[in-house]
Amino acid sequence: MSETRGNPVVGSAAERKSLQDRAQMSDLERLRHSCAHVMATAILRLWPDAQFAYGPPVENGFYYDLECSHRITPEDFPRIEEEMRKEIEANHPFERIEVTREQAIQDALRGRLGALSDRPGQPSRYKLDLIQQIPEGEPITYYRNGDFVDLCAGPHVASTGEIGAFKLTGVASAYYKGDARNPQLQRIYGTAFRTREELEQYFAMLEEARKRDHRKLGQELGLFVMDPEYVGPGLPLWLPRGAVICEELEKLAKETEFRAGYVRVKTPHVAREKMYVTSGHLPYYADSMFPPMELGDDAEGGAGEAPRVRYYLKAMNCPHHHRIFAAEPRSYRDLPLRLAEYGTCYRYEQSGELFGLMRVRCLNMNDAHIYCTPEQFAEEFNAVNQMYLEYFRIFGIERYVMRFSTHDPARLGEKYVNEPELWRQTEDMVRQVLKDTGIPYVEVPNEAAFYGPKIDVQVWSVIGREFTLATNQVDFAVPKRFGLVYRDRDNTDKTPLCIHRAPLGTHERFIGFLIEHYAGNFPLWLSPEQVRVLTVSDDAALREYAESLVRELRDHFVRVSYDFEPVPIRAKIAAAEAAHVHTMLVVGPRDRAAGQVSVRVHGKGNLGARPRAEVIADILAAIRERRP
CATH class of the missing domain: 3.40.50.800 (Anticodon-binding domain)
Incomplete structure (x- = not known):
């Protein structure tokens, strides 16, 4: 899951990256970002009325959103690429220009941004909007290559001549800022690499990826089907051959966890609203949960009409496990307590985000929660990471990285629970475990879970496709909300730390990965027909x-x-x-x-x-x- 960095200034605080992030853009991202400007230069020479919004580097390429009277199609790509080659051969330097907010506004009104300097266009509402989104005090910069000038935070390669091999790859429609209330723009995609050989290898990989597409192979091999008309979108039906793979993975997890001292539990598919209010999931997670069911519930007892109570489909297992922990008194002698469940969860992913098995609404999770003391944390957290490594060995996953997500102190009480000292302590603990064990990791700010820091496990298939496989999270907040305690050696009650972990993620996503990783040629133990x-x-x-x-x-x-x-x-x-x-x-x-x-x-x-x-x-x- 790659970060989009180095955008020309984009349209919201959530989309913008800090100047420090932009400075850390990789060399390849910098090259692709520069190639997007070269593409814009070429398009303006062909269709001078084009107005550009923004065009960041993205995973494996770049794009630029634009408004233009001419509807650009793939048939236009050779003409655009020819103009791009001229700009690259001219070897124009990329010149950074810092301006005042007032000058930027005036240049946008005069059509001088995202335009050729000798042919200013119409006032650009997109550039005006982007300027308004830049916080006071943050520098406002342009970048010039030849006669093209655009509002942009950079950075770029030194000159257009440094751009290597490139190719335009597609065109689509996209609403400005992704909002259907805004104008619909044309989005032109492309990619760029340092050398022609790298470009050819990339397209060979794409062709191999098409052959390995889990949706295609899943149908051909009779593993699963989607039935949006009768069952619903994002709700896969596992056929007998696919169910075999699900069962084998669950068997592997159960054996591995048994050896590691886990105990198994089972929890219902629904729970009262009170559960998710207490856990904090409803305030933070409501948009991803199915709507509630309001029912008459006589569980409270008494005469008269039963009170109306809201129930939710289970979107996560953790609150249920917390209630299991609370079901009986606990002592430090009982810890660490490792509760494991292959639980079914339901999440209302937006229809546009559904994608085969990779993004679904019904998930079978290889879930567990480890309740431990602070002194036990490092050993338990490392044991989870070692479990990941053993799974990587079994499945032949050779390339991986732990993506360590931390919080943003400025968003305490909004996106994250307001416990600054606990955030500092737990992030330091996770960081130290990763350093001590030498597991490769990258640190990413402002992407933690609302209740604590987390690790997302990034893996690459044998053909180099990246997947977010699983997660390993620290929770210092929710156990306290549920009043979870254990009696410590000093005879006082203390709140345990909780580690949320799912080394195999969900059946759905992991099997989607395995189908593509193995190209449907599963090892003997996992093969539906051995x-x-x-x-x-x-x-x-x-x-x-x-x-x-x-x-x-x-x-x-x-x-x-x-x-x-x-x-x-x-x-x-x-x-x-x-x-x-x-x-x-x-x-x-x-x-x-x-x-x-x-x-x-x-x-x-x-x-x-x-x-x-x-x-x-x-x-x-x-x-x-x-x-x-």
């Missing part, structure tokens, strides 16, 4: 031998199928390959006579004939050990 037994003919004795092989594998709970149809063996193998069956056991008369089987593995071809007992033992070991 083994398929194929006969080379429909001979009765051969079929009997093959059936005994199937029975033996099923006795060991191997997911095995068979194909005894009277069709050529090549057709049977092709069908199994198309279904991404991991292992094919081919049996013919010689195999039956010798008590062996011929082994084929998806993507590896024929591995030859081996004794039957040896093959079965190897299959069981690979499953048991969860070999990659």
